[in-house]
Amino acid sequence: MKNIEKRIDADLVIAGGGIPGICTAIQAARMGLKVALINNRTHFGGNGSAELMINLSGAAGMQEFNFNARETGIIEELWLENLYKNKNANRWLWDSVILDKLYKEKNIMLFPNTCIDEVVMDDKSKISCICGTQNTTETRYSFYAPLFVDDTGDGTVAYLSGAEYKYGREAKSEFNERIAPDEADNNVLPSTMVFNSEKRDHPIRYVAPDFATDLTKTDVLKYRVIPKDNFGNFLWFYEIDGKLDQIFEAEDIIKHHKELVYGIWDYIKNSGEFDSENHELSYVSPIMGKRESRRIMGDYMLSEKDVVEQVDFEDSVGHGGWSIDLHAIDGFYSKEPINRHIFLNGIYQIPYRCGYSKDINNLFIEGRCMSTSHVAFGSTRVMATLATTGQANAAAAYLCKKYNCTPRDIYNGHLEELQQLLLKYDQYIVGKKYVDDNNIATEAKVTVSSERTAGFTDGNSETLLDMDYGITVPVVKKFKGIKLYAKALCDTELRFAVFKPSKPENYNPHEKLCERTVSVKKCPEFSEIILDADIEVESGFYFIWIYKNENISLMSENIQLTEAVTSQHISVNEINYIDLETLKPKNQKWKMLNESLCFRLVEDENIFKGENLINGYSRPYKLPNAWQANGVENEYLQLDWDENKEISEITLIFDSYLNEYLRGEKKRVEVARPMLVKDYNIEVRMPDGTFKTLKEVRDNYQRINNFKFDKIKTDCVRVNFLATNGQPYVSVYDVRIYK
Numbered sequence: 001m002k003n004i005e006k007r008i009d010a011d012l013v014i015a016g017g018g019i020p021g022i023c024t025a026i027q028a029a030r031m032g033l034k035v036a037l038i039n040n041r042t043h044f045g046g047n048g049s050a051e052l053m054i055n056l057s058g059a060a061g062m063q064e065f066n067f068n069a070r071e072t073g074i075i076e077e078l079w080l081e082n083l084y085k086n087k088n089a090n091r092w093l094w095d096s097v098i099l100d101k102l103y104k105e106k107n108i109m110l111f112p113n114t115c116i117d118e119v120v121m122d123d124k125s126k127i128s129c130i131c132g133t134q135n136t137t138e139t140r141y142s143f144y145a146p147l148f149v150d151d152t153g154d155g156t157v158a159y160l161s162g163a164e165y166k167y168g169r170e171a172k173s174e175f176n177e178r179i180a181p182d183e184a185d186n187n188v189l190p191s192t193m194v195f196n197s198e199k200r201d202h203p204i205r206y207v208a209p210d211f212a213t214d215l216t217k218t219d220v221l222k223y224r225v226i227p228k229d230n231f232g233n234f235l236w237f238y239e240i241d242g243k244l245d246q247i248f249e250a251e252d253i254i255k256h257h258k259e260l261v262y263g264i265w266d267y268i269k270n271s272g273e274f275d276s277e278n279h280e281l282s283y284v285s286p287i288m289g290k291r292e293s294r295r296i297m298g299d300y301m302l303s304e305k306d307v308v309e310q311v312d313f314e315d316s317v318g319h320g321g322w323s324i325d326l327h328a329i330d331g332f333y334s335k336e337p338i339n340r341h342i343f344l345n346g347i348y349q350i351p352y353r354c355g356y357s358k359d360i361n362n363l364f365i366e367g368r369c370m371s372t373s374h375v376a377f378g379s380t381r382v383m384a385t386l387a388t389t390g391q392a393n394a395a396a397a398y399l400c401k402k403y404n405c406t407p408r409d410i411y412n413g414h415l416e417e418l419q420q421l422l423l424k425y426d427q428y429i430v431g432k433k434y435v436d437d438n439n440i441a442t443e444a445k446v447t448v449s450s451e452r453t454a455g456f457t458d459g460n461s462e463t464l465l466d467m468d469y470g471i472t473v474p475v476v477k478k479f480k481g482i483k484l485y486a487k488a489l490c491d492t493e494l495r496f497a498v499f500k501p502s503k504p505e506n507y508n509p510h511e512k513l514c515e516r517t518v519s520v521k522k523c524p525e526f527s528e529i530i531l532d533a534d535i536e537v538e539s540g541f542y543f544i545w546i547y548k549n550e551n552i553s554l555m556s557e558n559i560q561l562t563e564a565v566t567s568q569h570i571s572v573n574e575i576n577y578i579d580l581e582t583l584k585p586k587n588q589k590w591k592m593l594n595e596s597l598c599f600r601l602v603e604d605e606n607i608f609k610g611e612n613l614i615n616g617y618s619r620p621y622k623l624p625n626a627w628q629a630n631g632v633e634n635e636y637l638q639l640d641w642d643e644n645k646e647i648s649e650i651t652l653i654f655d656s657y658l659n660e661y662l663r664g665e666k667k668r669v670e671v672a673r674p675m676l677v678k679d680y681n682i683e684v685r686m687p688d689g690t691f692k693t694l695k696e697v698r699d700n701y702q703r704i705n706n707f708k709f710d711k712i713k714t715d716c717v718r719v720n721f722l723a724t725n726g727q728p729y730v731s732v733y734d735v736r737i738y739k
Contacts, residue, residue, distance in 0.1 A: 002140075004137070004138060004140065005139075008036050009034075010033075010035060010036040010143065011028075011035065012024075012036070013035075014035065014037045014148075015038050015148065015150055015151060016039065016151030016152040016367065017039030017041070018044075018046025018386075019367075019384075020366045022044060022101070023387045024149055024390035025394075028394035028398060029106075032398070033107060033398060036111060036143050037102070038114050039111065039113070039114065042113055043112075045098050046383070047289045050092055053094065053665055055663050056079070056382075058321070058661075059385055060659070062325065062343075063343060063346075064567075065506060065507040066321040066347055067507045067541075068619060069658065070659075071384045072426045073391045074425075075384050075387035075391075076426070076656065078097065081097050082097045083668060084701040085097055087668045087670070112136075113135055114132045115132050116132035117131065119131075124162060125360055126361050126362050127362055130142075147400055148364065150364065150366070153290060153367055153368050155295070155296045158296040161359075161360050162359065162360075164358065166373075169186075169374045171183050171184040175373045178304065179304055180304070180375050187242050187243050187329045189291035189381075190328075190330070191257070192236055192239040192257075192331075193258070193287075194285040196234055196283045197231075197232035198282040199232070199279050200279070204277070206266065206281070208270075211262070213263030213264075220332060223334070228274060231268050231279075232276070237331070240253070240330070241331065246290055254287070257288050258284070295372060297358050297359070298353050298354045298358055299353035299371075299408065300353035302380065303375065303376050304324070304376055306348060306349075307324060307348045307376050310348045310503055313350075315415055316430060317355070317419065318349075319429075321346065322380075322382045322385060323341040323343050324342040325340070325379065326340055327339040339576050345506055345508050346502070346503060346505055347430065347505060348379075349430050352392060355371070355389050355392055355396070356407035358371075361407075361408065364397065366393050367389065391422065391425065391427050398421070399418055420434065420436060426704055431504060433615070436738075438739050439737065440647070440738070441639055442616075444737070448637045448638070450629045451629070452629060453600070453607075453608075454473070454624075455473075455564065455599040455601060462487065463555075465549045465554065467548050468547055468569035470543055470568070471543075471596075471597050472564055472567075476605040476607070477536075477537070477539070478534075479533050480533060481533040481601075482600065482601055482602060483529070483600040483601075485527065485528055486526065486553065487523055487553045493517045494529065495516070495547040495549070496517075496546050497515040497545040498514050499513065499544075505622075507543060508543070514535060516532065530602060531544065539622045557596060560596065562624045562675075564597075565593075565659060566593045567591060569588055570589060573587075592659075607623065612625050612626055612733075613637060613734060617734075628730065628731045629730040630729060631730075633721075633722065636719060637719050638719075644714060645713070645714065645737075647711065647738065648712070648738060649738040650736070650737050650738075651734070651736040652677075652719070652734070670726065676727075679698050679721075680697050681697070681719070682697070682718075683718045684718075694717075695707055719735070
């Protein structure tokens, strides 16, 4: 007997159901491609699956100044969906969120539990089909398509097709990287294994298996700490075996992980050092979470210079921003610091050429096997960033079918169209405007009910200046300063400086433009003070450094603002926080706060004007780029044309506060981002001058709202707002209306 054999034909075959592959499949299916999504496990999501539930980190995390940096597009949709349906961060509900998104796309064929083990070539540079067995059904599949995607993590399809790849760490000399080792080797970032416990209402006995590691017979606890207050949850630094081959020695690594996991739990339960009597081991992942193995070579390999210097690429299709986060090769057993977070100045661009094989003409590559050096991989490897490579490849695959061409041909001849497609579907390309001749919103006159003034004056708390603080503010043309609200114990002076960032998309204090002091009179109640600057500047966000003065408190409130971020300059005693320039541990860093200092610009520059709705930007870049109203009820936006237009589609892009690092494994209070518009009606003007309701929307929790309908003629579209999910004013980035 032999397995059943079946042939599957598709427009795009994706090997690997990790987060990037999922984003590729959803985006490609929505663009009309017939997609086969193959996964070697039951659960889709890779390291972010229900089996591992490793947090979907990205550009918004682990930095000082990556404000407004969160990746959007499909990954933002998944994040917001999970928040709404799974606020308690249940791993199995997250699994259902992923499956629900995949099941809803009729153009996606799912093949779980299917291991690809063969690649058939037309010639040495083109794949004909890939083959694998679905063990649950004893079926041998052959997948045929003009285009393939390798999201296997290990680069399995590329490897079997003969594509060139790299494994291990390159020497400093190969890419001129400061952070690389002097000599090349085969070491990679070690893998980790998830386990969790639950607290019961009665004591739980634990007897360790004989294979468990006895931590008391090692010296590991001289260098590593099991936290007393978080001992029952998975901790990423329980990692090992970066010197073993992550593919060919994977089963040995899994065995070593199990020895460590059950040994750690034995120590937690039986050493007497932890309040763990009622805790029970509730889950141990059957697989390890791999960080690094093969990296496939594309037409371009991203390197340290590209990440650190934030190089501008003509073929930028996404962005990253996580620190260059390189781990000790021996992981938990290393005597070195467990990792090093080399902080960046801001987000960097990811070029399209990193997303397809330089050798195999019809193979896209994405996820952790994308084309980077080991050092750059230390930043790109986080899942939310890798999701952008998946969405980019989906749009490129659509264009490949449209023009009957290869991935490389898209770079050579259709790059602008690719980038505009990505912008249409809310993928961010640093500094690039969305332009579409079919979007007739840009031809309309925009009228709005009100326009909010940047900043606020009604705080409910105070912030003592017992350390340096910073506040970023937007400036259009001329910065005359800001107004703050201060209490003072005595007559004193407040020193401040104004800084320009190093790039338009950055927020870091790079170039000092001025430094001044302002006199502050003794005052037991808050009174206005003006930090006078009067500087001619280019449009952008500017950083105001407010120096320590313990005689002064400033008015603040626990709110989040699109237009400003408050930070404090704190001392750090973390040897793994590394300065970008010196590559030595930082002793101070800027920490973004959830609260905001109350402020007003000395000269209001109409930051939140209605025209922002059609300016081509759907997130902050140089300026906030949103329209914000004074309130919610009775607020509206309206687009008028001089003559009737035939329309069939409307897209609204709301503010989901891209400045926050959303952690999918953390429980939350809210089920929707408070900034998002919740309830609204869309109306169109009829020939008799009356308005007809086209769409009533209730309980929205997504950033993107898109509506398609039968063509209708009108000379006016109006959106009436009824409620947000908590924010006291409406905030909208973009209105698009298509012919």
